[in-house]
């Protein structure tokens with residue numbers, strides 16, 4: 001199974017800011033290490049512009065960690081329009097088929113801080129990860145049908161998947177012996 005990691009940018013990657021300003025964005029060393037530790041290919045899927053995404057990622061020193069940026073001005077639709085997810089999925093499959101033997105084994109994990117952005121992802125059978133420190137009891141429980149994981153920030157989420165990856169790799173390794 002080949003997991004592809006897809007990230008929203010604003011709030012999901014750099015966290016919540018009271019009032020947006022590029023000067024407030026900080027380089028997060030833990031995030032750099034987490035992204036490096038996870039060998040899977042990573043993509044950005046944002047409703048912001050391409051230029052904004054590049055600027056933020058460069059400030060955070062993580063621009064080179066992502067294979068491609070899908071932004072509001074580089075694709076036809078924006079989230080949560082299902083058309084944008086289908087575009088992203090098809091485009092990634094096109095890119096990845098050069099490296100992966102069996103493309104049917106490709107799976108997508110999507111991290112976003114808005115619940116409504118995760119619903120179309122779930123419809124396409126992507127794994128859905130909500131990044132939110134908003135109190136869970138403020139949500140309607142019905143809303144959570146499309147959410148598989150919730151983490152308060154991206155580092156906690158990546159740390160979980162890093163451990164899960166290792167665990168699965170160990171199981172696979174042990175079962176070969």
Ligand SMILES: [Mg+2]
Nearest residue numbers: 008010011113
């Ligand atoms: Mg966001």
